[in-house]
Amino acid sequence: MIPYSGIYIIAKDGFDRSDFRETFGGIKIYRDHFRVRPYGDPKTSNFDWLQLSSRKNRSPAGVSHPQGAWRVRGDQMLGSVYISRVNITLPDQANREGIIETPEFGMLKDFLVGVIQLFERDRQYVCRKLDDLYKRETEAERYREEIERKAKAEAEHTARTDEKGQNPVPVDLMIEASKAQKVIEEKEETIRNLEDENRLLRVLATTGIATNSYIHEFKEQTHRLSMKIVMAKEALEYDKDHEEAIKQLRMADQIRESFTSWFRITVESVRRDKRSLKRVELKAFISQLCDAWNQVLSAKEICISTEYPDNDVIYRCFPYEIEIILNNLITNSATILRDLNGDKKEIRITLLDRQNSIVLDYSDNGPGLASAYKTNPDLILEPFESDKTNDMGEMVGTGMGMWLIKRTVSDYNGIVDLSQNKSESQGFFCKILLPKTV
């Protein structure tokens, strides 16, 4: 039985690799934590006692070679093998300069080489994959460079005219269509990846904005829930009043449901099934979203009312992008409305189905945009523009909500129309037009 041995492969690009190798390189043997010389001693003939270098010579393939087996060199290894005096089949030589070459010692060497071979296979697997990727990417990159080089040469060539005033392009400056196609495909894939990443970041930003805006509401709801639970507990403990306890638990249950609605609005918006392009029935979708919002906003006496056409409204879109639009609008309105006195705090959402487009007509009955944005409401669509302030008049808004809406709508070639805010003294008005052909 051979105790644990740690074997490391020195990274190819290691810092001060040669110094490190000379000091720590080689595979050393320790018996009961005492070095057994001369195994692994640098600059000695027993440094490479496993004969890794000769093994390498027999199979010289590079690490990314598609068929050949890559072998590690003796000077690329460092490690320690720990044995003990109980390994009686590995006795020391009489002159204390090594271990007697017993059959068991040979088995130990074979075992260590087998372990190293596993590491070699692992590394070669990864390097082959990286090499394939590199070739694919640099292939497109090579073609791109070739296209640029030839385009430049062509430009220089067309500047010179022959004696007949004609400039036929030499053949060697032509680009094969298949090569150009490869470059184009590679660029398109990059663009698609970036667009997907951008979409996901937008929905995460919306989630972050909503969570940040309502962090105090979360804390308040948590406090309410805790109060109801502790009241129920004390009703049983001190008053032995089961009815009171049940009443408190029922109230706790209602608060628990509001958490479910919060999660519906925030966390669930990044669910995988909402991130795929599909045909969405907007009436049901918006209705569900507004129901979730109504549950959380009812404590602040804010109500969302909706109006839909009679027919179903089918729209091909990413569902989470519709949520981005509505969640940001509702978050903004709710933040303003919750601090207002008054009987009716209302948000209105109307869905209109026109021949060539879908229209989301949004408004609230709050104080409207700040005077700085009244004359030019489109300014609020720029990033970092906000009129949300705290009681001390300090800007506390992120300035990203309306910008996220603008970016999302533009992906659909849509329009965000804020012009009604110029003429209305109260309330916030936003009309979003989404063309049906995406």
Add this chain to the structure above:
Amino acid sequence: MYIVGFVDNSFDLLPDYQTRLSRHGINLLFPDAGKSKPEIVDWVLQNDVRCLMVDHKLRPNFDYVGTDLVAYINSALPDLPCMILTAYQQESLNENLVIKNMIESRDVLDASDLSDFCEELKQAVDVFSKRLDMHEAEYRSLLEAKKKDTISAQQEERFTYLYRILRAYGEVDELPVELLNPNIEKKMDSLIGELSELLTALEKKKDGE
């Protein structure tokens, strides 16, 4: 029973707070919405509140924030212990109107064991009551001086202030109106008269020279 007031924006949890605190011998009272700051002070005095907790976010039911109200009450009733009890601790701290030690998280009210917090409230009430006793002693000595007409103008003001506070808390009996009228005017007339005589004497002396 220890009487503690709580000025809060939302009222739905106040009955629960009352129930919990009453189990520890504390009677929690809360004012109606819409009171101004002076009205809150009157409410404190009328209800014999000896320690006051205030939420930070009071809008829209009140026209000010909690730290504003505490700063106002501290000037009107300097000895009344006031504490901000809120979920918006950082906002309260940022306003720099109430010291950090007097800002507490509202979550303390939903703790399983309220004993420590209730002991703090009771100790605050005891401190205030002790100070009222000290004020009463001062008031009585000033009353004696007033009766003997040996009270100065500054002491007169102090006397009036102490009487108002102690009377509001029911610590002293009502005084006759005559004793409440300040002799300040009389003293000022006397001082002006003496000054006038001095000026006349100086002018005569100057003319004589």
